[in-house]
Amino acid sequence: MKNKEPLILAVVIFFSLVTYWLVEPYAHGQMHKHVESQNFAYADLPALTKTGDASRGQELVMGAGACVGCHSIEKAGFASTMDPVDAASAYGVNPPDLSDAGAVYDAKFLAELIKNPAHALKVEHKFDPAAGVMHPMVPFYGAGGDIDQETADMVAYLQSIAVSQADLTPKMAYDNACGRCHALKYENWTQLGDNPSFKEKKDDLAYQVKVLEYQDHLAAYMGKLPPDLSSYYRSRSVDFLKTFIENPQNHLEGTAMPRVGVTAVAAEKVIEHLADAGDTKRHERESVGIKVLGFLVIFAIFAFLWKKQVWRDLH
Amino acid sequence: MHDNSRRGFMGKAFGAVAGIGAVGSLVAMKKSWDPLPSVKAAGFTTLDMSNYKEGVLVTEKWRGKPIFVLKKTAAMLAKQTDSQKARDIVVGGDHYMVAIGLCTHLGCIPAYNAADESFLCACHGGMFDWSGEVTKVPPPRGFDIPPFKIEGNTMVLGEVGPEYQKMKDDGVTL
Amino acid sequence: MAHFTKATSVKDWLNQRLAIEKVEKVMASEYWIPKNINFLWAMGMVLAITFGLLLVSGIFLLMYYQPHVDTAFDSVNFTIMREVEFGWLWRHIHGVAASVVFLVIYIHMFTGIYYGSYKKGREMIWISGMLLFVTFSAEAFSGYMLPWGQMSYWAGMVITNIFSLGDLHLDGLVEWIRGDYVPGQAFLNRFFMLHVLLLPLAIVGLIGLHFASLRIPHVNNQDGEEIDFDAEAKKYLSGDKKGSKVIRFANDFMSKDLMVVGIFLIFLFYLVFFHYSFALDPINFDPADGLKTPDHIYPEWYFLWSYEILRPFPVNIGLVAFGFAQVIFMLLPFLDRSPNAVPASRRGLFNIWFWVLLIDMIILTAMGKLPPEGIFSTIGLIAALLFIALWVALPFITKNEKKV
Numbered sequence: 076m077k078n079k080e081p082l083i084l085a086v087v088i089f090f091s092l093v094t095y096w097l098v099e100p101y102a103h104g105q106m107h108k109h110v111e112s113q114n115f116a117y118a119d120l121p122a123l124t125k126t127g128d129a130s131r132g133q134e135l136v137m138g139a140g141a142c143v144g145c146h147s148i149e150k151a152g153f154a155s156t157m158d159p160v161d162a163a164s165a166y167g168v169n170p171p172d173l174s175d176a177g178a179v180y181d182a183k184f185l186a187e188l189i190k191n192p193a194h195a196l197k198v199e200h201k202f203d204p205a206a207g208v209m210h211p212m213v214p215f216y217g218a219g220g221d222i223d224q225e226t227a228d229m230v231a232y233l234q235s236i237a238v239s240q241a242d243l244t245p246k247m248a249y250d251n252a253c254g255r256c257h258a259l260k261y262e263n264w265t266q267l268g269d270n271p272s273f274k275e276k277k278d279d280l281a282y283q284v285k286v287l288e289y290q291d292h293l294a295a296y297m298g299k300l301p302p303d304l305s306s307y308y309r310s311r312s313v314d315f316l317k318t319f320i321e322n323p324q325n326h327l328e329g330t331a332m333p334r335v336g337v338t339a340v341a342a343e344k345v346i347e348h349l350a351d352a353g354d355t356k357r358h359e360r361e362s363v364g365i366k367v368l369g370f371l372v373i374f375a376i377f378a379f380l381w382k383k384q385v386w387r388d389l390h
Numbered sequence: 391m392h393d394n395s396r397r398g399f400m401g402k403a404f405g406a407v408a409g410i411g412a413v414g415s416l417v418a419m420k421k422s423w424d425p426l427p428s429v430k431a432a433g434f435t436t437l438d439m440s441n442y443k444e445g446v447l448v449t450e451k452w453r454g455k456p457i458f459v460l461k462k463t464a465a466m467l468a469k470q471t472d473s474q475k476a477r478d479i480v481v482g483g484d485h486y487m488v489a490i491g492l493c494t495h496l497g498c499i500p501a502y503n504a505a506d507e508s509f510l511c512a513c514h515g516g517m518f519d520w521s522g523e524v525t526k527v528p529p530p531r532g533f534d535i536p537p538f539k540i541e542g543n544t545m546v547l548g549e550v551g552p553e554y555q556k557m558k559d560d561g562v563t564l
Numbered sequence: 565m566a567h568f569t570k571a572t573s574v575k576d577w578l579n580q581r582l583a584i585e586k587v588e589k590v591m592a593s594e595y596w597i598p599k600n601i602n603f604l605w606a607m608g609m610v611l612a613i614t615f616g617l618l619l620v621s622g623i624f625l626l627m628y629y630q631p632h633v634d635t636a637f638d639s640v641n642f643t644i645m646r647e648v649e650f651g652w653l654w655r656h657i658h659g660v661a662a663s664v665v666f667l668v669i670y671i672h673m674f675t676g677i678y679y680g681s682y683k684k685g686r687e688m689i690w691i692s693g694m695l696l697f698v699t700f701s702a703e704a705f706s707g708y709m710l711p712w713g714q715m716s717y718w719a720g721m722v723i724t725n726i727f728s729l730g731d732l733h734l735d736g737l738v739e740w741i742r743g744d745y746v747p748g749q750a751f752l753n754r755f756f757m758l759h760v761l762l763l764p765l766a767i768v769g770l771i772g773l774h775f776a777s778l779r780i781p782h783v784n785n786q787d788g789e790e791i792d793f794d795a796e797a798k799k800y801l802s803g804d805k806k807g808s809k810v811i812r813f814a815n816d817f818m819s820k821d822l823m824v825v826g827i828f829l830i831f832l833f834y835l836v837f838f839h840y841s842f843a844l845d846p847i848n849f850d851p852a853d854g855l856k857t858p859d860h861i862y863p864e865w866y867f868l869w870s871y872e873i874l875r876p877f878p879v880n881i882g883l884v885a886f887g888f889a890q891v892i893f894m895l896l897p898f899l900d901r902s903p904n905a906v907p908a909s910r911r912g913l914f915n916i917w918f919w920v921l922l923i924d925m926i927i928l929t930a931m932g933k934l935p936p937e938g939i940f941s942t943i944g945l946i947a948a949l950l951f952i953a954l955w956v957a958l959p960f961i962t963k964n965e966k967k968v
Contacts, residue, residue, distance in 0.1 A: 401815065401819075404822075415620075418649075418650040418653060419620075419624065419650075421649035421650055422624045422627070422648055422649055422650050422651060422654065423627070424649055426643070426647045426648065427647055428647060
């Protein structure tokens with residue numbers, strides 16, 4: 076009697092793999108068109124032509140630039156002047172602290188943002204000066220000199236006070252670039268920051284009310300509340316997240332979410348933070364996986380040897 | 391037939407490998423049963439010591455357990471023995487009995503009789519005095535004292551202060 | 565009252581009271597299986613092991629899962645996946661095993677169809693097996709509700725809507741099933757009850773029936789040969805193991821089974837640790853939102869062929885076709901009019917029928933996943949019609965089959 080098992084195994088594997096391929100890679104490829112990443116080159120933005128001077132930049136940021144009118148810069152001793160909820164009520168969202176903006180955001184982007192926020196953020200479809208709808212951030216019209224030089228100076232200043240790229244942690248990148256709109260429940264983060272712990276239930280509830288008020292202002296500003304991103308690392312592919320962060324219009328045409336203009340490194344760290352939130356045990360999963368598979372190979376070998384022994388006198 | 395003994399060996403060897411797998415699985419299962427980190431994270435309760443009345447037992451809460459707080463009267467202080475003094479907690483010039491309100495026998499909450507200045511546990515009849523010491527078996531030891539830290543006129547339960555550490559070291563509480 | 569003597573050993577003591585030696589012989593060492601089998605015969609044990617994995621992983625999930633619409637999602641994706649030691653492991657095992665078990669069920673089913681293991685006295689094995697398929701399907705569906713993600717909610721919405729039965733508009737029935745106008749707390753809690761208690765009990769009972777139905781007809785073999793089990797058993801026991809056509813269940817059959825199980829477990833656990841998104845669908849990692857249907861909605865892969873039979877037709881016809889598809893497999897022993905209980909390769913037209921059916925179901929599965937547009941919906945419609953045609957044709961094809 077010919078042993079048909081290799082053929083049978085081949086047939087089973089063939090049909091299983093064909094079914095898998097059709098249902099997974101092929102179907103998902105049909106459902107989600109691939110978007111090519113620019114790797115955060117921001118090709119639509121003009122290159123920086125001037126070398127910035129950080130000390131001139133500091134004068135501008137504090138002075139003619141009027142940045143500190145809305146933005147706190149903790150590192151430079153400029154604390155927040157407004158309660159976040161009040162700021163959200165006024166501007167829609169709490170203007171970010173600029174201490175580490177120089178590390179998180181791309182220099183080209185920052186320069187353009189200062190001069191033309193709606194354009195840099197890619198929200199001109201929502202904030203159209205011609206239609207009289209201004210972006211809450213007031214553009215910088217220049218301090219009397221060469222505006223490109225002045226913006227380069229301000230960017231240089233921000234870069235000078237910011238943490239180094241190596242010291243930028245995933246959490247810092249996320250909190251800075253995403254955290255004012257997107258809560259991250261699984262990392263105990265709301266749009267107001269890390270959740271403090273309260274001894275009295277009353278104080279806990281009062282804080283939750285504050286968060287909800289902020290979210291109301293934010294939802295009114297954005298059209299709907301930006302989603303909590305806790306499980307996004309599992310519900311979206313890394314590819315999607317990267318090309319989405321690079322330009323939200325890539326995947327959600329007409330969205331109110333701005334292009335946040337992070338550097339490639341900062342984007343990587345943001346995605347890592349999302350992984351820490353939504354796929355926390357991934358490293359343990361991999362290491363335990365290798366060990367379990369190693370054990371199972373040994374198990375299968377012993378099972379095979381036992382079978383061989385038992386069947387010696389049966390064949 | 392030596393075939394049989396070889397088969398027996400291979401079978402036993404395979405069984406042993408399978409057994410290792412079973413043990414590994416049991417280890418993982420045991421760990422899944424462990425209390426969660428959020429549970430193990432210390433709970434803290436702050437007691438404001440300025441509001442207690444002498445001789446009146448108040449029951450607070452810490453980590454889900456009842457905490458007896460009894461501000462001692464002058465009469466009580468006058469008759470304190472050495473062992474009772476060792477359990478005495480002083481905050482802001484006042485003396486207190488602060489203890490976990492669970493009978494050290496099997497965990498029921500003893501009831502306080504203010505007239506007798508004593509605790510009676512309904513479960514098996516154990517009795518404690520106003521300082522928390524055992525006056526009638528079966529409880530094996532006096533009330534356990536929760537970790538505490540004195541901060542001004544407040545007590546933070548769950549944190550270890552020097553007074554608590556001394557009580558622990560002296561064997562006054564577990 | 566039986567006569568009890570002083571026991572000579574622990575084994576003797578138990579034997580007198582529980583007949584353990586007799587039980588061991590009947591269930592294991594003298595439960596005779598044909599020798600002429602291949603690794604496909606191990607699928608039954610593979611299914612038992614996989615079911616065992618689902619039970620054990622399910623037990624640990626059950627310790628932390630909260631069947632409440634507000635906390636279900638986080639109890640799974642935060643508490644179990646992040647806080648519980650090895651919680652992620654039980655969740656991954658449970659999700660992946662639930663998907664892989666259907667692959668093995670389909671292999672097991674098609675093995676039975678190919679070798680004619682539903683004929684000539686084996687009809688109850690087939691029927692109890694198909695009942696297990698239905699119960700496992702219900703178990704999988706009810707389980708899928710529990711994480712309360714977007715797919716959970718919308719699958720719940722869509723599948724319960726089927727019961728309105730098209731133009732019959734049985735909306736009251738749909739609301740009764742849900743316990744509410746839409747899938748909500750009542751719905752989640754009762755499907756939790758079904759998943760954790762009622763359906764597992766039914767499965768265990770049906771497994772008992774399935775095993776019982778095997779005893780009299782005995783397990784089939786690769787050639788469909790009718791074996792005289794008593795004669796062959798005698799041959800084996802008298803020492804002629806090589807010549808006998810049968811083997812013991814334990815340890816002969818079991819040792820081969822466990823070898824296949826060993827290889828299967830490597831495959832399964834590779835998926836559990838490194839390749840699981842086919843089973844843990846990304847869309848279900850969005851919390852349920854009753855006000856937004858996902859852009860792409862589809863059932864788990866093992867329901868796709870069935871889903872695709874429903875889709876291409878207008879609602880009433882689609883429901884009839886869908887109902888037909890659920891029941892028709894059950895009727896196989898009675899639709900196959902040929903007396904031949906041999907492998908399909910020796911059955912002429914039936915062999916073609918078999919492979920066309922298999923390929924058609926794969927096409928239906930693929931089309932069920934693809935967006936119902938353009939060429940995909942055309943192919944889906946043809947495949948659905950072919951499915952119905954194949955089953956209608958079966959009695960005619962087999963009636964005229966040459967006796968082997």
